[in-house]
Amino acid sequence: MPFSFGATSTARLHTCHPLLVTLFRRALAHPSMPHDLTVVYGHRSSAEQAALYAKGRTTPGKIVTNAAPGKSKHNTKPSQAIDVVPFIDGKASPEDWGPIRACAPVIYATWAEMQADGTVPNGVTLHWGGDWNGPPDGAHWEIRGV
Ligand SMILES: [Zn+2]
Incomplete structure (x- = not known):
């Protein structure tokens, strides 16, 4: 299919x-x-990347990314x-x-x-x-x- x-x-x-x-x-x-x-x-904005980067570090959950805001390939446009x-x-x-x-x-x-x-x-x-x-x-x- x-x-x-x-x-x-x-x-x-x-x-x-x-x-x-x-x-x-x-x-x-x-x-x-x-x-x-x-x-x-x-694409992820810097704010979205920051929220994901915080996960497992300063907010609950497990770490989902090692890329700080602006450092991810998702942050390019x-x-x-x-x-x-x-x-x-x-x-x-x-x-x-x-x-x-x-x-x-x-x-x-x-x-x-x-x-x-x-x-x-x-x-x-x-x-x-x-x-x-x-x-x-x-x-x-x-x-x-x-
Ligand atoms: Zn990804």
């Missing part, structure tokens, strides 16, 4: 760099994509980062690594197709937070070199 983003995800997607817009539109429509996806964050999670049985599943790991290869494969067809300029690279050492961030994808 081909998936497509709903209105809220589409609005968030369009705060992102055009390469991320193309990547996630194509990836979600890819015949191999195993799950629907929802966009949790595209357009955003060079996007947070995307599987959307299963009507809800976002940000903690469920099985589906997250199932979707990641399709996202990488879509990026490789975009490189092959010339959509991605030389020197621009894609990075997944799920590959990070330290606390991995399975929702987070960012581009570098734009």
Whole structure:
């Protein structure tokens, strides 16, 4: 079944760099994509980043970001980062690594197709937070070199 983003995800997607817009539109429509996806964050203002950065430090909850305000790829305009999670049985599943790991290869494969067809300029690279050492961030994808 081909998936497509709903209105809220589409609005968030369009705060992102055009390469991320193309990547996630194509990836979600890819015949191999195993799950629907929802966009949790595209661009974040400094105030939004400050609120997230405070979590687990000066406000309740666990730490969700190591990027201080202005230091996140989400803080650029357009955003060079996007947070995307599987959307299963009507809800976002940000903690469920099985589906997250199932979707990641399709996202990488879509990026490789975009490189092959010339959509991605030389020197621009894609990075997944799920590959990070330290606390991995399975929702987070960012581009570098734009
Ligand atoms: Zn992120």
